[in-house]
Each structure stands twice: as C-alpha cells, then as structure tokens.
Amino acid sequence: MIILGDKRQRCIDRLNLSPMLRRLTRGEFVHDDLEYRCYPLTYSLECDQFAPTGMTFIPLWEGESSITGFYVDNNRTHFITFSIEDIDDYSLIGTSIDALIDHLVQQYGDDEAALRKVLNE
Numbered sequence: 001m002i003i004l005g006d007k008r009q010r011c012i013d014r015l016n017l018s019p020m021l022r023r024l025t026r027g028e029f030v031h032d033d034l035e036y037r038c039y040p041l042t043y044s045l046e047c048d049q050f051a052p053t054g055m056t057f058i059p060l061w062e063g064e065s066s067i068t069g070f071y072v073d074n075n076r077t078h079f080i081t082f083s084i085e086d087i088d089d090y091s092l093i094g095t096s097i098d099a100l101i102d103h104l105v106q107q108y109g110d111d112e113a114a115l116r117k118v119l120n121e
Contacts, residue, residue, distance in 0.1 A: 002044055002051040003058045011058045015070075015077065017097060020121050025060050031118045033108050037063050043084050052080075052088050068093070079103070 003011060012025050020030045027040025044050045044059040044067060051057035057080075059069035068081040079100045082090035093103045101119045109115040 001056050003056060008058055018120055020119050031115055033110050033115050037108050043067060052090050
C-alpha cells in the first residue's frame with residue numbers, strides 16, 4: 001500500500017528532515033546535482049501498485065524510472081529505493097536521515113561536499 005496526500009505529508013513531517021530535504025519531497029529544486037534526479041511524484045500517483053508487496057510505503061521523490069521513500073517497521077524508519085520496472089526488488093538505503101543524505105551525495109553528487117552542505121541546511 002502506498003501512502004499519499006495529507007497522510008503522506010504527516011508521515012514525512014515526523015521524520016524531522018532538514019528544510020532542503022523537505023523541499024525535495026515537494027518536488028522543489030535544491031541543487032544542480034539533483035535537478036534531473038529527484039522529481040515530484042508522478043508514478044506514485046497513478047495507482048496503489050507503486051509500492052513493494054506487503055509494505056506500507058511513503059514515497060519521498062521519484063527519479064526518471066525509480067522511486068525513493070520509506071516504510072516504518074517496529075518503530076524504525078527504513079529508507080529504500082526501487083525501479084518502477086521491478087518494484088519488489090528494492091534496495092535499502094539505510095535507517096537514518098544521514099544514510100539518506102549519504103545515498104544522495106554518493107549517487108548524484110558531482111561536488112559531494114557542496115551537496116552534503118545543502119542537504120543538511
């Protein structure tokens with residue numbers, strides 16, 4: 001099941017993301033390195049099928065053919081990403097906001113130090 005709308009926003013608010021990460025979840029531009037890599041939700045809005053089987057999933061943003069988001073299990077947040085071509089084959093990014101930032105920086109950062117600084121603002 002995928003969580004969208006106001007309930008999605010409430011779940012995201014509980015994460016205590018930095019202001020720049022919150023902007024990413026709204027589909028706003030935050031840095032050149034992420035401009036074509038973190039899009040507003042589109043696939044996720046199409047139907048309930050864009051979540052791994054048996055998981056209550058909250059999308060954060062989308063890439064050209066991927067979705068990044070999180071689920072909560074035993075009161076612990078798990079950040080994941082998956083291809084829209086194989087939704088059930090997801091990759092665990094980590095269980096902290098720092099792990100999420102590390103993922104973005106390592107995957108997309110041309111200037112890693114500058115991107116990390118922006119995402120922590």
